[in-house]
Amino acid sequence: MGRVKIVFLDIDGVLNHSEWLYEIQARWKQMRIADPDFSEMIDERAVKLVDEICRTADARVVISSSWRICHRPGQLNAWLRAKGLSQNILGVRGNEIQLWLDEHDDKDVKSIVILDDDSDMAHLMPRLVQTHFSAGLLPDHVPLALAVLDRPMKRKRGKRR
Numbered sequence: 050m051g052r053v054k055i056v057f058l059d060i061d062g063v064l065n066h067s068e069w070l071y072e073i074q075a076r077w078k079q080m081r082i083a084d085p086d087f088s089e090m091i092d093e094r095a096v097k098l099v100d101e102i103c104r105t106a107d108a109r110v111v112i113s114s115s116w117r118i119c120h121r122p123g124q125l126n127a128w129l130r131a132k133g134l135s136q137n138i139l140g141v142r143g144n145e146i147q148l149w150l151d152e153h154d155d156k157d158v159k160s161i162v163i164l165d166d167d168s169d170m171a172h173l174m175p176r177l178v179q180t181h182f183s184a185g186l187l188p189d190h191v192p193l194a195l196a197v198l199d200r201p202m203k204r205k206r207g208k209r210r
């Protein structure tokens with residue numbers, strides 16, 4: 050894989066925002082749509098900002114959202130590609146970002162940034178660019194994310210080869 054930069058990407062509160070979600074869900078309810086197109090919940094303006102971060106920093110995307118529980122990685126990938134992500138996602142992660150990092154030898158990970166509206170990132174807080182649920186990902190977040198990706202991860206001791 051080589052040493053990659055990773056964007057851990059949350060969806061709700063990052064690729065959409067509260068008002069956006071309320072409007073869509075109200076419309077689905079009003080139109081009695083039983084089998085909605087969930088990709089409508091993803092704002093392509095936000096996806097394009099993620100794409101800008103990835104292309105500028107040469108970074109890859111790992112989905113870090115509860116959406117992974119209800120939707121297959123291939124489906125999430127297809128939605129993001131359709132909304133303007135110009136690369137395939139690298140994968141999805143379970144509950145702990147650190148667990149994902151532990152499973153991937155740290156010689157493979159150059160740096161990470163976490164795009165999330167939550168802040169329960171423990172020791173990875175310095176890696177977080179926090180969005181707000183009421184606004185989602187905004188152009189102002191792009192330089193912040195790029196600055197975080199520019200900072201290499203410290204390698205874990207004892208794992209060097």
Ligand SMILES: [Mg+2]
Nearest residue numbers: 059061062166
């Ligand atoms: Mg969220």
